[in-house]
Every structure is written in structure tokens, then in C-alpha cells.
Amino acid sequence: MPALESDQPDFGAVPERSKWRYKPRKAFWRSRLVRAGVVIAALAICALAILAIVRKETGTEGFLVGLALAVLPVPLLLAAFRWLDRVEPAPWKNLLFALAWGAFASTLIAIFANSFAVKWISSVTADPGSAESLGATVVAPVVEETAKGAAILLLFLFRRGSFTGPVDGLVYAGFTATGFAFTENILYLGHAFGEDQEFGAEGLGSVTVATFFARVIMSPFAHPLFTSLTGLGLGFVALLPAGARFRRTRLWLLPTAGLLLAMGLHALWNGSATFHPLAFVLVYGMFMVPVFGLLTWLAIWSRQKELRTISGELPAYATAGWLAHDEPLALSSMRARSMARGYAARTFGKPGSRAVGEYEAFATTLAFLRHRARRGQVAPDFAAREQELLHHLWQRRRVASPALTYAARATGRVWVPPQYLDYGGYNPYRG
Helix, strand or coil: CCCCCCCCCCCCCCCCCCCCCCCCCCCHHHCHHHHHHHHHHHHHHHHHHHHHHHHHHHHHHHHHHHHHHHCCCHHHHHHHHHHHCCCCCCCHHHHHHHHHHHHHHHHHHHHHHHHHHHHHHHHHHCCHHHHHHHHHHHHHHHHHHHHHHHHHHHHHHHCHHHCCCHHHHHHHHHHHHHHHHHHHHHHHHHHHHHHHHHCCCCCCCHHHHHHHHHHHHHCCCHHHHHHHHHHHHHHHHHCCCCCCCCHHHHHHHHHHHHHHHHHHHHHHHHHHHHHCHHHHHHHHHHHHHHHHHHHHHHHHHHHHHHHHHHHHHCHHHHHCCCCCCCHHHHHCCHHHHHHHHHHHHHHHCHHHHHHHHHHHHHHHHHHHHHHHHHCCCCCCCHHHHHHHHHHHHHHHHHHHHHHHHHHHHHCCCCCCCCHHHCCCCCCCCCC
């Protein structure tokens, strides 16, 4: 624990003139800018290819109608996952990568792989009907969940600092699956609109309305639900301490189990829709809704655990003098955090509210950094990152500390003394 010995902390671990961020020198081809450019270019090519394929399949009018209808649930789903990630928000670049991968790369992989598999099965069995059924119930779940899970795995491997537990796995899985469902819904709704036009319907016909109701109203959470199981598997891997028993076995078992469960639930869902309408209703009521409720509870429980981590790790910094004693309790309550930002906005304006929000984010990152180190997951640049975060807190504490102390008392997170005891030793009522 760095000691607080003067008005300004000692940042010997951080290089001078460095904007307080540890940046070892890298080769040109390993720079973030080059890698980001390659990723963006690859996703842009996938986007152009998949959108061209969907427009060709549905026609220009069907594509536009499907696009307009498919986009409706996307903001609600993304807002729900973003709300879940309020404690330690994931970087937007990671979320945008997950969304773009799901919408463009995974759908492109799925279209080609599913089409190839169905044609191969049809040529082997000489039964196109059974090939379509097997493609929907067996091939599609395997291909689609693998393609979506690849985005979560890439974030786990290359953005490990932003992948700290089950909540991050759920959020990345949700963004990836929401993007996949968006593109898939354009295709299905565009086909449905085309069928209505063939039967002479004007505007949105019965097939389009039925498809919209089944895919957008009844089951917008289907794909996020399936892929969340994969995300949870990798999220629990992120929690494994360095010295855990059977760690190597669990490193492989947890993600594999999550992926297999995602494939199984997806296959059950697709099979119910293929075999009989009553089976679809039964699976929806007996499996989809309970699993959705269970995952919702698990997500909220995981977020509460993150808040308990904050309240358990930050008191050490308060004891050392870096934080006020009431701050850890305020930072472990979303209501107190919001109240502190509001207090700062009323007192100092928007810059004050922004400073408190940044203070909360840095303090949360500091708590998780210390928590991972205590569990044996010590980063090579731990000292530099800790000093950097303490510096950012120190720069904002004059505004943030009073706001968080006020919020802790206003929300009942700490005991508030009577007025005559709260004068720092001075009692105006003493005779």
C-alpha cells in the first residue's frame, strides 16, 4: 500500500511526462493504431459483404422494411446490458467490436457455413426436406454459437484487463448476440415482406406481422440468452485465482460447458419452432422464460458482488489516507454514486459532476486491480497502474470527496451523528 506522507503522493513508479500511463515501446506492426485499423477494415469488409447478400436475398424494398423493423429492439437490449455494466463500464471500443462482430462477421460465417452444410447433407441423403430440418436444429446452433463465441474469446484473450468476471462476459455476449439477431432479423423480415408482396398484400401483410411478433416482440432476448451462457463460462474463468485447484482443467471445462449449453438451448429452441407450434410454446414457457429469469438473477447477483468487492478493497486506501472513510461505502452503492454526481452538479456545475464520475470510475478500477492482485493475478505493471489511478483520484478528490461523503450520509450508508456532535470537536451547546 503506497503511503500518504505529504500533500502530493510520490509517483516514482511512473515515468515523467507520461500522462500517467505506462506505455512500453512496441514495434510498428504491434501498435494499437495498426491493429485497430486492421480490425476495422476486416469488419467493414464483412459488413459490406453481408449487407449485399441480405439485400440480394430480400430485394431492396424488403431489405429496407426488414432494417426498419429489426432495429426497433436493438437500443432497448443494448441499454439493458449497458445498465448491467454500470459498476465498472466496459470500454466502448470493446462493446462496438462485439456488436460489429455479431452483426457482420458472425452472420457472414453463419450464412456460408449453414448453406454449405445443408447442401452437403442434401447431397448425401438425397432428401432436401430433412437436410433443411437438420440444418436448422443441429448445424445452425453449432455454427452460430461458435461464431458469436469467437468475439467473446477474442476479447478475453486480447482485452484481458477489461474482462474481469461474469458481468463482463454477459455484457460482451449480449452486445455480440444483439448484433447477430439484428442482421438475422433483417433477413427473416425481408423474406416475410417479400412473401406478402407475392400474395398481393399492400404494406405489411400477415406473414410480416407474424414474423415481427415472433422474433421481435416475443423473443428479442433469444440470441443474447444463448450466447450469455458462453460469456458466463469465460467470465467465471476470469475469476479463477492463480493457485486454484484444478485450474488448468477448469480453464478448458468452463468455457466449453458454456458453449455446449448455448448450442443445446439454441438447438432446442430451433427444433421446437421446426416441429410443431405447440412445442414452440412449451419450450418458450418451460425453458426460455425460466432460463432468462435465472440469468437475470445471476447477472444482478454478480453486479452486487462487484459492489461488495469495492466496499471490501477500498477501505485499505481510506486507512492509508488516500480516501475519506465514508467514500468506500458510497462507492459501493449505485444510488449513492448517482447522488454524489447530482450534488457535484448542483455545487460545481457539469465539470464537477464529470469529475465525480471520473473519480468513481478510477476508484472502481483501483478496487478491482487490488482484488485481482490479492487473488494472485498480479499484473506486471501493477505498481505503475496503482500509482496512476491514485494520481487521478488525488487530482479530483477536492470535488469528489465531499460529494461522496454527503451521498454516503444521505443514503444511510454510514451513521450520521447528531448536529451537536458533528462540529469536529467543537460543541456550541456546551455550557
